[in-house]
């Protein structure tokens with residue numbers, strides 16, 4: 001693959017993975033000040049604006065200094081004026097938005113969230129041997145929501161029956177919540193990139209409700225939003 005077409009992970013300003021883009025586009029974002037490169041070194045994440053990234057690229061190329069995932073000279077883009085290392089991850093400087101995408105509340109997704117483990121006794125089981133338990137039972141007003149359902153083995157399900165937790169001696173292993181991290185759907189992610197992306201990306205293949213392929217990158221207009229409008233985005237999109 002042409003290095004300019006290789007995939008770069010895009011984080012919003014809150015360090016949430018929101019998309020991938022081509023290396024070419026990532027470098028444009030760096031050049032125009034819309035993003036900084038993120039590099040993991042000695043376990044820390046360091047940010048580089050374009051001039052610093054150029055300097056870092058040069059130093060790396062000539063000294064062979066490596067980041068945590070290593071470098072080789074195939075990671076470098078040579079242009080007439082620049083020698084630039086392909087970033088693996090960029091963080092947008094202005095964009096706070098988050099994809100408008102909900103992870104569907106389905107049996108399959110509940111099993112995935114709970115890692116196919118009974119949330120009362122901790123037994124890991126095959127999907128066929130798991131039930132979905134309403135923590136507050138439906139007949140007592142419990143709703144089917146991410147925070148009120150968990151996977152449960154047949155034994156625990158039987159033991160709990162229609163009771164609420166305080167009427168039993170059973171305890172939840174953890175408080176259930178909706179999956180938080182944005183799942184990057186339907187992307188061809190290469191193994192080498194997984195290493196540096198894994199901290200930010202949930203590689204589970206969640207079922208999602210809508211719009212899994214929507215682009216969520218800033219246009220130049222969005223990137224130059226005034227503080228007021230950024231505040232607006234904060235309150236409406238997150």
Ligand SMILES: [Zn+2]
Nearest residue numbers: 118121153156
């Ligand atoms: Zn159990």
